[in-house]
Amino acid sequence: MKRLVVLFLLLAASSLAAAEPRLTSDYEIEIARRQLESARTSREKIAPHLNLGDIRAARHETDAANGHYNAALRIADEMAHSARKRADLSSYADAVTYRAAALAKLGRPGDARAAFEEAIRYRSDDPSTWNLYASGMRVAGLPEKAEAAARNAVLLAEERKVTAKAVLDVAIYRYALAGAIYEQRRDDPEVGELLAAVVGTLDGPELAKVRERARDQEIFEIFTIVRSDEDALVSLLNRALLLLGRHHEARGETVAARSAWERVLRMREDDPAALAGLARLATSPQEISQRYLRSLEANPWSIPQLRQYEAFAESPDAPRPEGSSAGAAMQRAVWLLARAREAEASAEIDRIADAHGERPATIYLAARAAVAMGDGEKAEALIGRLEDLPEAALLRRAMAARSESRASSSEILSSLGSPVVDPSSDLLIGLARLVSESRSPAELAQIDALLFQGIVDLDEALSRDGSTTVFASGTIEGIPFRFSVPVAFRGDLSAGEHRLAFRLAGIAGATLLVEPLELMP
Amino acid sequence: MKRYLLFIAALLTPAALDAASVVVRAGDAIVHAVPGSIRVLAPGAAEPRSYPGLAYPGFGAAASAYALAAIFDPVEDRVAIVASEGTPRLVELRDAPTAAAFLGSTLFVVSRENGTLIRIGSDGTETSVRASGNPGFVSISNDTVFTYDPIHGVVERFDPLSLESSGTLVIDRFGSDFETDGRFGYLAIPGTGEVISFSLSTLDGRKTVQGGAVPVDVVVEKPSGTLSPGTLAIADPASRRVWRVEGEQSGGAAFARGFLRGLIGLGLYAPRSSELPAGVDRIETAAGGLLAFDSSSGDLYRITPRRSERIATGVDPSGYAWDGERAFYSSGGTLHSVSLGAEN
Numbered sequence: 089m090k091r092l093v094v095l096f097l098l099l100a101a102s103s104l105a106a107a108e109p110r111l112t113s114d115y116e117i118e119i120a121r122r123q124l125e126s127a128r129t130s131r132e133k134i135a136p137h138l139n140l141g142d143i144r145a146a147r148h149e150t151d152a153a154n155g156h157y158n159a160a161l162r163i164a165d166e167m168a169h170s171a172r173k174r175a176d177l178s179s180y181a182d183a184v185t186y187r188a189a190a191l192a193k194l195g196r197p198g199d200a201r202a203a204f205e206e207a208i209r210y211r212s213d214d215p216s217t218w219n220l221y222a223s224g225m226r227v228a229g230l231p232e233k234a235e236a237a238a239r240n241a242v243l244l245a246e247e248r249k250v251t252a253k254a255v256l257d258v259a260i261y262r263y264a265l266a267g268a269i270y271e272q273r274r275d276d277p278e279v280g281e282l283l284a285a286v287v288g289t290l291d292g293p294e295l296a297k298v299r300e301r302a303r304d305q306e307i308f309e310i311f312t313i314v315r316s317d318e319d320a321l322v323s324l325l326n327r328a329l330l331l332l333g334r335h336h337e338a339r340g341e342t343v344a345a346r347s348a349w350e351r352v353l354r355m356r357e358d359d360p361a362a363l364a365g366l367a368r369l370a371t372s373p374q375e376i377s378q379r380y381l382r383s384l385e386a387n388p389w390s391i392p393q394l395r396q397y398e399a400f401a402e403s404p405d406a407p408r409p410e411g412s413s414a415g416a417a418m419q420r421a422v423w424l425l426a427r428a429r430e431a432e433a434s435a436e437i438d439r440i441a442d443a444h445g446e447r448p449a450t451i452y453l454a455a456r457a458a459v460a461m462g463d464g465e466k467a468e469a470l471i472g473r474l475e476d477l478p479e480a481a482l483l484r485r486a487m488a489a490r491s492e493s494r495a496s497s498s499e500i501l502s503s504l505g506s507p508v509v510d511p512s513s514d515l516l517i518g519l520a521r522l523v524s525e526s527r528s529p530a531e532l533a534q535i536d537a538l539l540f541q542g543i544v545d546l547d548e549a550l551s552r553d554g555s556t557t558v559f560a561s562g563t564i565e566g567i568p569f570r571f572s573v574p575v576a577f578r579g580d581l582s583a584g585e586h587r588l589a590f591r592l593a594g595i596a597g598a599t600l601l602v603e604p605l606e607l608m609p
Numbered sequence: 610m611k612r613y614l615l616f617i618a619a620l621l622t623p624a625a626l627d628a629a630s631v632v633v634r635a636g637d638a639i640v641h642a643v644p645g646s647i648r649v650l651a652p653g654a655a656e657p658r659s660y661p662g663l664a665y666p667g668f669g670a671a672a673s674a675y676a677l678a679a680i681f682d683p684v685e686d687r688v689a690i691v692a693s694e695g696t697p698r699l700v701e702l703r704d705a706p707t708a709a710a711f712l713g714s715t716l717f718v719v720s721r722e723n724g725t726l727i728r729i730g731s732d733g734t735e736t737s738v739r740a741s742g743n744p745g746f747v748s749i750s751n752d753t754v755f756t757y758d759p760i761h762g763v764v765e766r767f768d769p770l771s772l773e774s775s776g777t778l779v780i781d782r783f784g785s786d787f788e789t790d791g792r793f794g795y796l797a798i799p800g801t802g803e804v805i806s807f808s809l810s811t812l813d814g815r816k817t818v819q820g821g822a823v824p825v826d827v828v829v830e831k832p833s834g835t836l837s838p839g840t841l842a843i844a845d846p847a848s849r850r851v852w853r854v855e856g857e858q859s860g861g862a863a864f865a866r867g868f869l870r871g872l873i874g875l876g877l878y879a880p881r882s883s884e885l886p887a888g889v890d891r892i893e894t895a896a897g898g899l900l901a902f903d904s905s906s907g908d909l910y911r912i913t914p915r916r917s918e919r920i921a922t923g924v925d926p927s928g929y930a931w932d933g934e935r936a937f938y939s940s941g942g943t944l945h946s947v948s949l950g951a952e953n
Contacts, residue, residue, distance in 0.1 A: 173886060
């Protein structure tokens, strides 16, 4: 029983799980529910409560998660008291360890640490107790303390590596240690060494029978709750390879990173984290977009993956995502948001929510759209529903920055005279955003009347016939811009620096929309 | 038993849901730390002085002769050094504190997580050295600092001024307590049910006795002399007993003999008492007896050779201290006191 909690906590607490949470399936909830229903003793009920709590927490269902953690805490307290009355100190130490794990998950790091310290008074020789200590400290956001506890778990487990189960335990503890170090020092070579050892163990002769059984039972699912050594082996191999890929990526070792993620995909071709990893390594915009699409199709509701895609979607080269799957629609909504096409993005998000139900990921995108449109009231209401996520603070910061920049742009606008010669990048972006967002006809008329002159760096011409040259895009003050349609300029002109007179038409993502008036000598 | 409600603690800060509190003595004053606040109750004062404190007070150390106490926050790695007079000084530690002891007004802290021994001088200067392994306990004896690493089973001796190591002893692992009495060191080993002694001066001479079923905590009631053995008390929650045993004495084997006497009932604390329903696992000497604590229930007991008596409930593991006459304890964030009376 304790081992199930141990591996689950290890997986749930990993930074990888936080960065790239997988879709916790209803099937897994069902497993934990059945585990809880069939539990007869108080002791047997603790693990499923902790497991269910973690699954709910992964789905951002905080109240439900805390309900399970509090239930686990209450049972652990009763168990501790009763064990002491029976003078059963082994059960007492177990109960205190469970108590500590529940406290860590309830966001009480001081009490959790005290409870773990109480447990190791009796169990300082037990690697699984140290491993739970490590998991608890990671959950509490204390990776350096987790690392120290994980080192003890590995040290003690290595001393007793005799059975296949013990060999698997060592691999689990090494993975936990690698995760704790990775959280602090992503490129630390020890992470790679530990994970290579984990993969080597899982591939090695000592676990041949477990691998064989996993193959015979056709186990391929990656679980957060593992019920057997076979489940544990498959899930741990998946996690270790994913983390190994991230570690190699952090060290700039792209070949090794790609190799780790490709091996994950050979085991499970729709693994979203591996697909996202490969997307980050891809070089052509089409391949990047395609990899992200596959990753989002595997898990459309992963906010961290949406955020990874956001960074790429800002690029002018990012192709418009097509397709009717939920993942494609979510990707398209992000792409539209990156181009300041908030109304279209909102419509897309509404369609997704109608078809699949509202999820934190759809609320997140809707909030992003509301922030971008300057609809503070709606944005605040949506952000309020994301309070448990780090994205809530991010969105609030974006909202504050947006209203600050808007206020200052409005103020600047009233002080500008036309033409504006050699405008700064901040001014151009601020005014372009005003064009996109302003609901004031007076402000729009003011911006419309403004003429700008500045040095632009034109991209290669689309065509030229000797008397005219057609340009579509370039940069000004380091900001990419494009014309709404390619424009033919008189003369046989070369790409590069020219002085351009123009009006501002708006902004799409990070690209200014410019209406050219004249190329000046 | 007359109890005095001293003052009502402020509500816990909303950000800190932790309930832990620490009570420690600083000379004649009592220091009570709850999340976010430190209160110092001077003798005779009706109200404590309050100061901003630590987010997660975890454990404390006292230097009563210097009217000093230290409260540690093992989550944020900070220590508040509190004098009975004046404002507490908050020190950020480079390493995570695990245990601490004063030598005079100098504080020695071990960090199991970082494998270091840290010295914090009275002027606040912090120096540290790498210890052998990962020390989880520190004890001061004869102006010398001793650390014990329960994972690797290593006792190490340090010079308090230079922090130079002057010897190590590889000994039993997985101890739950480490005490010294001036001549000998004692380790409680719950897994084997033994209490181990060794010589502090030579760092050898390991001896072992049966320490009950699961000895968890040891306290030196009377230090050993040249000719006479000291006395140890051992908390054994599995037997629901606190055993008393003669400690080590120079050149003799009285350690084992002393314990045997304990087992047959001579000098055994409260053998017929049933007032320790779940046993106790933390003990310290107080007013001719012991203060004993049951971590599972938060019950605090006073134990004398004649009787054992529960004096408080709902107490935190580091939430009690005594000043010679009264025991002070924190329950639900509120500091209480109870007279220990006089009994020998």
